[in-house]
Amino acid sequence: MQFLAAVGRIFIAFLSHAGRLAVFTAIAVSHCFRPPFYPRLILRQMIDIGYYSLPVVGLTAIFTGMVLVLQSHSGFARFSAEGAVAFVVVLSITRELAPVLAGLMVAGRIGAAMAAEIGTMRVTEQIDALVTLSTNPYKYLIAPRLIAGLLMLPCLVLVGDIIGVFGGYVVATFKLGFNPAGYLRSTWQALEVMDVVSGLVKAGVFGFIISLMGCYNGYHSRGGAQGVGAATTAAVVSSSILILVFNYVITELFFAQ
Amino acid sequence: MNQIPKSAPAKIELNDLHKSFGPKTVLNGVTLDVARGESVVIIGGSGTGKSVMLKCILGLMRPDRGSIRIDGEETVGMGQRDRERVLRKFGMLFQGAALFDSLPVWENVAFGLIQGQKMKRNEAKERAIEKMAQVGLSADVAALFPSELSGGMQKRVGLARAIATEPEIIFFDEPTTGLDPIMADVINDLIVKCVKDLGATAISITHDMASARKIADRVAMLYKGELIWVGPVSQIDNSGNAYVDQFIHGRAEGPIRMEIRR
Numbered sequence: 001m002q003f004l005a006a007v008g009r010i011f012i013a014f015l016s017h018a019g020r021l022a023v024f025t026a027i028a029v030s031h032c033f034r035p036p037f038y039p040r041l042i043l044r045q046m047i048d049i050g051y052y053s054l055p056v057v058g059l060t061a062i063f064t065g066m067v068l069v070l071q072s073h074s075g076f077a078r079f080s081a082e083g084a085v086a087f088v089v090v091l092s093i094t095r096e097l098a099p100v101l102a103g104l105m106v107a108g109r110i111g112a113a114m115a116a117e118i119g120t121m122r123v124t125e126q127i128d129a130l131v132t133l134s135t136n137p138y139k140y141l142i143a144p145r146l147i148a149g150l151l152m153l154p155c156l157v158l159v160g161d162i163i164g165v166f167g168g169y170v171v172a173t174f175k176l177g178f179n180p181a182g183y184l185r186s187t188w189q190a191l192e193v194m195d196v197v198s199g200l201v202k203a204g205v206f207g208f209i210i211s212l213m214g215c216y217n218g219y220h221s222r223g224g225a226q227g228v229g230a231a232t233t234a235a236v237v238s239s240s241i242l243i244l245v246f247n248y249v250i251t252e253l254f255f256a257q
Numbered sequence: 258m259n260q261i262p263k264s265a266p267a268k269i270e271l272n273d274l275h276k277s278f279g280p281k282t283v284l285n286g287v288t289l290d291v292a293r294g295e296s297v298v299i300i301g302g303s304g305t306g307k308s309v310m311l312k313c314i315l316g317l318m319r320p321d322r323g324s325i326r327i328d329g330e331e332t333v334g335m336g337q338r339d340r341e342r343v344l345r346k347f348g349m350l351f352q353g354a355a356l357f358d359s360l361p362v363w364e365n366v367a368f369g370l371i372q373g374q375k376m377k378r379n380e381a382k383e384r385a386i387e388k389m390a391q392v393g394l395s396a397d398v399a400a401l402f403p404s405e406l407s408g409g410m411q412k413r414v415g416l417a418r419a420i421a422t423e424p425e426i427i428f429f430d431e432p433t434t435g436l437d438p439i440m441a442d443v444i445n446d447l448i449v450k451c452v453k454d455l456g457a458t459a460i461s462i463t464h465d466m467a468s469a470r471k472i473a474d475r476v477a478m479l480y481k482g483e484l485i486w487v488g489p490v491s492q493i494d495n496s497g498n499a500y501v502d503q504f505i506h507g508r509a510e511g512p513i514r515m516e517i518r519r
């Protein structure tokens with residue numbers, strides 16, 4: 001009985017959380033489309049998310065591309081299929097690794113920062129102050145972040161795609177002695193528009209998730225510095241998990257026949 | 258309740274306001290009328306729900322029960338658009354100043370002008386610097402960020418922000434708490450002057466009897482979720498209410514029991 005009650009409680013808490021998140025998302029998205037808009041704030045968020053995440057995403061992508069070549073080369077050598085290396089690299093980077101790894105890195109960088117900033121604004125009553133100054137916090141704080149996340153992650157991932165493939169190319173030609181022109185040709189042949197597009201769609205969804213979870217957890221934080229800390233952790237953990245879940249869902253939508 | 262009889266309709270009418278957080282009842286039937294141009298000070302111990310009361314009036318919290326009328330208009334359960342219209346009448350100085358730490362001081366002060374009244378940034382900046390001068394802040398503070406200011410200066414910036422849009426109703430939540438006595442008196446004078454200049458209706462919260470005496474036309478004492486005494490500030494020393502007497506003299510002995518047990 002005790003056990004059932006505990007399970008029930010957790011289930012109810014989960015439902016009420018999911019419900020609150022759904023309502024929050026609906027309100028926030030509706031404010032993205034209704035004036036007033038804040039182009040200045042959207043731009044600042046875009047710079048924060050897009051430009052300042054470039055080093056992190058670039059480094060992640062280049063090392064991923066490099067290691068991918070080493071791994072697939074040594075793995076495929078067993079089947080004497082080294083020719084497939086370029087194919088594997090470009091496919092894995094564009095479809096999976098660039099969006100997922102960029103998403104996780106940005107979740108750590110941006111999602112945490114958003115939750116901390118908005119959470120601090122909540123506990124220091126800055127959000128209440130916004131309301132009393134005739135400004136809707138959904139429009140002023142949340143909509144710009146959602147829009148910037150949605151738009152900038154695909155840009156980051158596109159850059160990550162290029163850098164990742166380039167990293168693979170460097171290792172393949174300089175270390176493993178592939179023919180540069182041949183490697184590029186097989187990369188180009190392997191590349192299909194759908195691979196890149198699916199990666200960019202994932203990136204857009206991940207960017208939205210990162211901003212949403214950062215804002216949601218920050219907006220509902222309470223109880224001073226500790227509450228803000230908890231909100232930050234919750235933002236990173238929940239957006240990372242949601243990224244992995246949605247990665248599967250979107251892959252299924254695109255590629256499972 | 259010892260309300261002064263008035264002829265003019267009240268600016269703010271609170272009727273039987275209730276608010277609980279879970280099992281904890283914070284407001285338990287608060288009734289208060291504030292006349293146009295009047296300055297009411299709410300006194301009461303920490304955690305008795307003074308801030309909650311102001312937040313209910315502003316619509317930042319929704320009361321569980323009761324009615325709040327601003328200029329005769331019921332605001333509980335009001336839609337977003339009407340709420341925004343009503344909020345334009347208000348200015349609020351928050352307990353912790355609540356300045357936007359991502360914006361420089363002048364943009365904090367000008368925020369209501371730029372966002373609420375759609376004023377041009379240049380013009381709003383001039384107005385902000387004017388308002389800052391009114392609270393004794395020089396123009397070279399304008400470009401600093403809130404975190405670079407002392408507590409007293411932050412309170413003054415908060416005050417300038419609250420009066421920048423020339424609101425009809427201003428709330429001050431513990432404007433002098435945490436300041437030295439001289440700075441506290443400066444802030445009190447500023448509040449009196451700002452309220453007089455604007456002809457605004459004011460509700461202030463304070464623990465500080467010196468400021469209450471200075472700011473108030475009327476004083477109301479909140480205890481256990483109810484206003485146990487409301488009267489003109491001149492009568493506060495002979496209120497005939499043991500709770501009020503204990504509070505204004507700051508005595509540990511009396512009918513008010515501090516809940517020290519945790």
Ligand SMILES: Nc1ncnc2c1ncn2[C@@H]1O[C@H](COP(=O)(O)OP(=O)(O)O)[C@@H](O)[C@H]1O
Nearest residue numbers: 278283301302303304305306307308309310462
């Ligand atoms: N958002 C909230 N959630 C839960 N409890 C709250 C909230 N805001 C205030 N309270 C509680 O209400 C009581 C009154 O708070 P407050 O109005 O801030 O007191 P004060 O009279 O010192 O301004 C406190 O005990 C506080 O714990």
Ligand SMILES: [Mg+2]
Nearest residue numbers: 307308352430
């Ligand atoms: Mg308070």
